[in-house]
Amino acid sequence: MQNLIKDGQRQDDPWTLVEDDAPLPAQGPIILPLALYLAQKAEWDASDRDIGVWLNDEQMAEDVTGSLDNLALIALRFPKFADGRGFSKARLLRERYGYSGELRAIGDFLPDQVFYMGRCGINAFACRTDDEASIALALLTPFSVRYQSGTDSTALFEHR
Amino acid sequence: MYLYDSFDQKVVDERVAQFREQTERYLDGKIADDEFLPLRLQNGLYIQRHAPMLRIAIPYGLLSSRQLYRLADLTEQYDKGYAHFTTRQNIQFNWPALEDVPDILAGLAEVQMHAIQTSGNCIRNTTTDQFAGVLRDEIADPRPWCELIRQWSTLHPEFAFLPRKFKIAVNASPDSDRAAVRFHDIGLELVRNETGDIGFRVFVGGGLGRTPLVGQNVRDYLPARHLLTYLDAILRVYNLNGRRDNKFKARIKILVKALGVDAFRDRVEAEWAHLKDGPGTLTEAEIERVGKHFVDPDYAELSDADAVLAEQKDAHPGFGRWLERNVTGHKKPGYAAVTLSLKKVGYAPGDCTSGQMRAAAQLADAFSLGGLRVSHEQNLILADVRQDQLFDLWEAAKQHGFATPTIGTLTDVICCPGGDYCALANAKSIPIAEAIQAQFDDLDYLFDLGDIDLNISGCMNACGHHHIGNIGILGVDKKGEEFYQVSLGGDSGLNARVGKILGPSFKADEVPAVVDKVIQVYVDHRRPDEAFIDTVDRIGIEPFKERVYAKSH
Numbered sequence: 277m278q279n280l281i282k283d284g285q286r287q288d289d290p291w292t293l294v295e296d297d298a299p300l301p302a303q304g305p306i307i308l309p310l311a312l313y314l315a316q317k318a319e320w321d322a323s324d325r326d327i328g329v330w331l332n333d334e335q336m337a338e339d340v341t342g343s344l345d346n347l348a349l350i351a352l353r354f355p356k357f358a359d360g361r362g363f364s365k366a367r368l369l370r371e372r373y374g375y376s377g378e379l380r381a382i383g384d385f386l387p388d389q390v391f392y393m394g395r396c397g398i399n400a401f402a403c404r405t406d407d408e409a410s411i412a413l414a415l416l417t418p419f420s421v422r423y424q425s426g427t428d429s430t431a432l433f434e435h436r
Numbered sequence: 437m438y439l440y441d442s443f444d445q446k447v448v449d450e451r452v453a454q455f456r457e458q459t460e461r462y463l464d465g466k467i468a469d470d471e472f473l474p475l476r477l478q479n480g481l482y483i484q485r486h487a488p489m490l491r492i493a494i495p496y497g498l499l500s501s502r503q504l505y506r507l508a509d510l511t512e513q514y515d516k517g518y519a520h521f522t523t524r525q526n527i528q529f530n531w532p533a534l535e536d537v538p539d540i541l542a543g544l545a546e547v548q549m550h551a552i553q554t555s556g557n558c559i560r561n562t563t564t565d566q567f568a569g570v571l572r573d574e575i576a577d578p579r580p581w582c583e584l585i586r587q588w589s590t591l592h593p594e595f596a597f598l599p600r601k602f603k604i605a606v607n608a609s610p611d612s613d614r615a616a617v618r619f620h621d622i623g624l625e626l627v628r629n630e631t632g633d634i635g636f637r638v639f640v641g642g643g644l645g646r647t648p649l650v651g652q653n654v655r656d657y658l659p660a661r662h663l664l665t666y667l668d669a670i671l672r673v674y675n676l677n678g679r680r681d682n683k684f685k686a687r688i689k690i691l692v693k694a695l696g697v698d699a700f701r702d703r704v705e706a707e708w709a710h711l712k713d714g715p716g717t718l719t720e721a722e723i724e725r726v727g728k729h730f731v732d733p734d735y736a737e738l739s740d741a742d743a744v745l746a747e748q749k750d751a752h753p754g755f756g757r758w759l760e761r762n763v764t765g766h767k768k769p770g771y772a773a774v775t776l777s778l779k780k781v782g783y784a785p786g787d788c789t790s791g792q793m794r795a796a797a798q799l800a801d802a803f804s805l806g807g808l809r810v811s812h813e814q815n816l817i818l819a820d821v822r823q824d825q826l827f828d829l830w831e832a833a834k835q836h837g838f839a840t841p842t843i844g845t846l847t848d849v850i851c852c853p854g855g856d857y858c859a860l861a862n863a864k865s866i867p868i869a870e871a872i873q874a875q876f877d878d879l880d881y882l883f884d885l886g887d888i889d890l891n892i893s894g895c896m897n898a899c900g901h902h903h904i905g906n907i908g909i910l911g912v913d914k915k916g917e918e919f920y921q922v923s924l925g926g927d928s929g930l931n932a933r934v935g936k937i938l939g940p941s942f943k944a945d946e947v948p949a950v951v952d953k954v955i956q957v958y959v960d961h962r963r964p965d966e967a968f969i970d971t972v973d974r975i976g977i978e979p980f981k982e983r984v985y986a987k988s989h
Contacts, residue, residue, distance in 0.1 A: 363675070389596075424591075
């Protein structure tokens with residue numbers, strides 16, 4: 277699989293996404309379900325593995341704010357591309373809670389959404405397929421003008 | 437009106453390129469139908485009963501003659517030579533081919549137009565009073581604020597995939613509300629505080645559709661510079677908390693109702709506390725930059741032409757009628773605003789041929805400084821006409837079928853495209869409008885009846901705003917047959933309220949007679965100079981019910 281775009285480039289993915297109730301891989305960086313992580317937070321935080329979590333659609337930015345310094349990656353799962361909650365969650369994590377690790381979109385999203393996602397602070401995209409990752413790469417910045425402020429720029433009116 | 441600079445132009449040009457690429461990918465089979473759906477909807481493109489439908493934004497109803505000429509050309513080049521002005525100050529092409537849409541959008545971009553976010557679950561075109569900027573009683577011109585909202589909402593990265601569509605309207609007149617702000621997801625009323633500073637009263641959670649609700653006051657005074665951050669706060673609360681499990685319960689009005697307005701307000705204020713004075717806060721420079729586009733044109737120093745008009749009225753009773761119904765006062769002495777009616781009997785309300793578009797554009801150039809407005813009543817407005825030229829304009833408007841002197845009367849019907857065009861509709865609406873217009877063709881009688889809003893929607897989605905018509909007609913489906921439910925007493929203005937349903941629904945051919953009976957009851961009960969809506973208010977709907985459902989002997 278070469279479905280990951282991170283920081284504007286196709287990249288190999290060192291992380292393993294652990295689904296709910298799935299067995300844990302013995303080694304390597306893992307993205308845990310948030311509940312699993314929180315249940316044994318002290319142990320995970322003490323482990324020398326790279327630990328990330330993923331948030332399902334119902335889990336909010338506030339559910340993870342106590343652990344931001346311990347998490348190298350937070351993934352936002354889009355249950356359906358039409359569900360835009362992840363856009364607000366991403367902005368909250370970046371702008372309000374100051375999260376600076378990898379913020380990754382996972383699940384059912386479209387290559388056509390990566391520009392908006394990027395503007396909300398998502399910097400990694402685990403696309404549904406390799407083909408879609410190629411398309412998404414070409415669609416990272418379809419617009420050179422940004423009317424509103426985002427995590428990537430101030431509002432146009434600030435420098436117009 | 438607002439003129440694009442190189443930044444604004446780039447946005448629409450890049451949008452065309454983006455949609456062209458998306459369309460190519462779709463036609464190549466690389467995007468699934470359900471995934472192309474939000475992409476095309478956010479460019480105004482529906483797949484309709486007969487063909488795609490393209491909804492083009494007319495931001496807060498402002499249109500230049502140049503833009504209208506271009507629309508006329510595009511309807512001929514890519515459509516059937518006509519288009520439909522909608523109840524939200526937009527215009528729709530009914531027959532474009534999907535593969536032509538990128539070219540249509542490119543043609544629009546050349547005249548600073550677009551179809552961005554005219555559909556889909558995102559922030560739609562912001563609407564306002566069709567007489568904005570020329571009204572005497574305005575607190576301040578609402579158009580700069582509409583333009584600031586347009587730019588803020590255009591390609592907003594956070595709010596493109598909301599639970600449901602989102603509509604904002606702005607009103608600046610303390611004595612009337614032609615923008616129906618209390619029936620929008622967010623309604624903004626321009627107000628001044630005790631020190632004279634401009635701000636907004638904010639209503640949230642109004643709307644029509646399946647659950648018609650009047651918007652609730654969430655803030656009495658929002659200082660103007662905080663407008664965009666406050667909108668961000670409302671939208672964020674909605675985006676994160678609005679229901680996504682049932683599209684019929686997904687509008688913000690349902691969230692406001694479920695939480696209660698006080699709890700909703702608390703959430704918005706808590707969110708806003710973080711955003712207030714942040715990067716989205718408007719600067720004086722930006723408010724001034726946008727405001728400059730809406731300064732008054734070079735009006736001539738005139739006085740009102742009462743004497744001349746009185747003479748012309750005496751000589752031409754038809755002109756008198758037109759003056760009374762189709763001409764509105766203007767803040768500058770010697771000027772008037774004129775409504776060009778798109779409600780000629782025998783034509784679908786709001787429909788306009790390419791020939792009429794060019795004619796209207798010519799009239800705008802000749803009589804109104806090249807500018808037009810579109811009203812939510814689906815008519816065109818020339819806002820800056822010299823009173824001493826009204827007679828010439830009337831003569832010219834008659835030639836093109838624009839002078840039907842019925843603005844604001846029973847036959848100035850507000851009507852959605854209905855089952856003739858729309859895939860969502862349960863029933864046709866245009867033939868009902870036509871039948872009512874044919875029934876009430878006596879102008880003297882119509883004038884005597886005075887102001888009556890009659891609205892027709894072909895389904896619960898309420899594009900014809902039937903809930904807020906003084907008389908509302910809703911198409912319903914009963915076992916595959918088209919029926920019509922009638923309601924009375926709706927009001928879109930300052931006394932915002934939803935009409936009451938009269939009773940069991942009627943067949944299409946019964947509707948004109950039902951409306952006639954309703955009108956008879958009004959005529960029987962009205963007090964001198966009492967408007968229809970006030971009579972309904974005073975006597976209630978029982979007398980109307982009795983007459984309409986009385987057994988015939």
